[in-house]
Amino acid sequence: MTSGKKRVCLAGLALQLFLIIAVSSRDTFWVLSQSRSVFPKSSKNLWQGTERIASTALGQRLPRSNPVRQILSGYLHLSGIEVGYGFFAPNIANSYKLVFELRFPDGRVEYELPRVSNAASVLRVAGLLDQIGRTHSEAFRQTMVRMLADSMWREHADATTIRAIFGSVMLPSALEFEHGKRESYEFLYAYDFSVSEESTEQSTP
Amino acid sequence: MKRLSAWQERLNDFCFSAESDTWLAILRIGLGLEVMLYALSLRDDWNYFLAGTGHGLISRNLGETILSLESCLVPRLGWFVTLGTRIGLHEETVLSVAWICLLGSGCGLLMGIASRFSAILAWFLHLCAAKSGGFVSYGVDNFTTIGLFYLMLSPLPDRYSVDWRLRKSRLNDPQLLGFWLRLLQLHLCIIYFFSGLTKCLGSGWWNGSNIWRALIRPPFNIIDPEILVRWKYLFPVAGISICLLEIGYPFFIWNSKTRKIWLIFICGMHAGIGLAMGMYLFALIMIILNVAAFGPGLIRTEHARISLRPQEVIL
Numbered sequence: 001m002t003s004g005k006k007r008v009c010l011a012g013l014a015l016q017l018f019l020i021i022a023v024s025s026r027d028t029f030w031v032l033s034q035s036r037s038v039f040p041k042s043s044k045n046l047w048q049g050t051e052r053i054a055s056t057a058l059g060q061r062l063p064r065s066n067p068v069r070q071i072l073s074g075y076l077h078l079s080g081i082e083v084g085y086g087f088f089a090p091n092i093a094n095s096y097k098l099v100f101e102l103r104f105p106d107g108r109v110e111y112e113l114p115r116v117s118n119a120a121s122v123l124r125v126a127g128l129l130d131q132i133g134r135t136h137s138e139a140f141r142q143t144m145v146r147m148l149a150d151s152m153w154r155e156h157a158d159a160t161t162i163r164a165i166f167g168s169v170m171l172p173s174a175l176e177f178e179h180g181k182r183e184s185y186e187f188l189y190a191y192d193f194s195v196s197e198e199s200t201e202q203s204t205p
Numbered sequence: 206m207k208r209l210s211a212w213q214e215r216l217n218d219f220c221f222s223a224e225s226d227t228w229l230a231i232l233r234i235g236l237g238l239e240v241m242l243y244a245l246s247l248r249d250d251w252n253y254f255l256a257g258t259g260h261g262l263i264s265r266n267l268g269e270t271i272l273s274l275e276s277c278l279v280p281r282l283g284w285f286v287t288l289g290t291r292i293g294l295h296e297e298t299v300l301s302v303a304w305i306c307l308l309g310s311g312c313g314l315l316m317g318i319a320s321r322f323s324a325i326l327a328w329f330l331h332l333c334a335a336k337s338g339g340f341v342s343y344g345v346d347n348f349t350t351i352g353l354f355y356l357m358l359s360p361l362p363d364r365y366s367v368d369w370r371l372r373k374s375r376l377n378d379p380q381l382l383g384f385w386l387r388l389l390q391l392h393l394c395i396i397y398f399f400s401g402l403t404k405c406l407g408s409g410w411w412n413g414s415n416i417w418r419a420l421i422r423p424p425f426n427i428i429d430p431e432i433l434v435r436w437k438y439l440f441p442v443a444g445i446s447i448c449l450l451e452i453g454y455p456f457f458i459w460n461s462k463t464r465k466i467w468l469i470f471i472c473g474m475h476a477g478i479g480l481a482m483g484m485y486l487f488a489l490i491m492i493i494l495n496v497a498a499f500g501p502g503l504i505r506t507e508h509a510r511i512s513l514r515p516q517e518v519i520l
Contacts (some may be wrong), residue, residue, distance in 0.1 A: 001380045006221060009384050013220065017391060024399040031403055038406055064274055074278030077336065080350025085400040087344055090407025092418040114262065117249035119483055122424045124254070124341035128263070131340060144340070147263045151253075174417045174437040177430055183421070 019058070019072075020081050026054035027084025038090075094168045095126060096133035097185060098145070100152045101163040114148055115155070133168065133188070141166075142191065149193050161194040223379035224386050226363035227501040229356075230317075232389075233324070233363060235493030236352050237314030240327045242486060243349065244308040247334075251304045252297055254338045255282055260296070268339045280329055282337040306330055314356075317366020324361060328353035345487040351392065352494055359385040390498045394455035397471075401451025410448050413440025425482035450474060458499055468499050 029051035033044055055061055058076070062069040076082035100112045114125050132144045145164045152162060166189045172181040247254065250262075258264040269283045282303060289299035307330040313323030331353060335346040360377040362368035409415035417440050421430050450470055457463040472492050479488025 001221060001378055006217065009381075010216070010220060013384070013388055013391075016388065017395070020392060020395050024395060028399060028403055028406075031406065038408055070276045070278060074276035077272075077276060077279040078332065078350075079354045080332075080347045083347060084403075085396045086403035087400060088415065088419055089400065089403035089410070090405075091409040092415045092422060095422050095424075097423070116253070116262075118246065119424070120246035120486065121250045121254070121341075123484065124338075124343065125262075126424045127343045128340050143267070144263065147267070150259065151262045169423055171418050171421055173414060174434050174440070177421075177434050178437075183423075 022057045024084040096129040099165045102159040103161045164191045221380040222383040224383035228497045230363040230365040232497035240311030280333045282333045320362040324357035328357050348490045397451045397454035404448045410444040413444045416440040416443045427483045
């Protein structure tokens, strides 16, 4: 291997490692800035500042149309390093559940969950529900639930109304479980869809 | 100046150490298997997850629009669908062809047939599917992309591939093989360090409650909680062990004395997660990456030790 080629390889390696560390740091600082860790809440501003530095290093504070940002972001996706590695960390949040209440012209009411064919796909749908549950954007949540309701409607074309009920699964601690407490559901949102009306209504707890 | 050149030499020795292509063969075969299982696991839901507006579970178009805001350079299935529509192919047909090609590329990797082409095709199609179906993607897709990205850039084919036997290719540059191995090893170290660090920040890993919650949280709750609760005293030990195992990975995996035990425990941890939480594909990809990165060195060390003995006797 020539020394010139080695230098190119080393530069590539340094850039790749820099990007991996910057992305991982950004996500770690974000977790810390959300005050979901063992650190006191007063340190929130510090972590927000460090997260901003990491984001700047990744070009994410540039305008979206900026070519540098587009290229950097594109490369991160191509190499699979666009997200950090805080799986199941720092703590494990509750999961979410979406139930569809289908009403038929004959007065019948059926309850359905989003349907997929196997356990591997169930994991993927659970991830989707987590995204819907965690988002702060009501518009995003409503759009996603509407799409899921649409898919349900295609399977039950004769239903007149569909109510999508979105809730959080509350998990008991091991001690509570021993004392007879089981997982429960906390109602978060409900959306009504009907054949005649295009609009949705939202109910809150 | 002397110190600088010595430092540079050490860096060169570290990054370009001569390596055999055993690790590359493990990575190629492992990723081939992973891609095939990924495609097969999505066989019945492929079109349902990746169809456009009004045809699937969620709209692929929405995912791709959000992706476009991030970068227009990221590959997506929408490109193929648009192209297919122009030549009169239905969206469903295009998606099915993409699935068949992905499965075929996995087979190609497994056997080592057209290794480079198969690696590029597998990376590209898997990335398209993972990005277009971004709403239903999770960690396993990122790790598969990482593995395929390094694989397609590495000096293929390896000597265990069909390509090697048919074409009688010449031996790959051992220094280049060493370079790509080093990159994979360093990447894994960063992954585990940050994963361990983030876990250490949560109190639930120290008192074991996160182990309990992970195992009873739908859809990972495949073990009956009535059985799990009997082992509750082990949860804090398991939680702390996972934190230490992950955060200690970059420090203990390089040392020849601790490498074997660390690799066994890490692979054991992933196998445990796979079996106890039903995350089989996730467990498989992590084990593949770990064994490819740090496994061959161990096997070689053992072989070297064994092969030295007779010589020592002769001497």
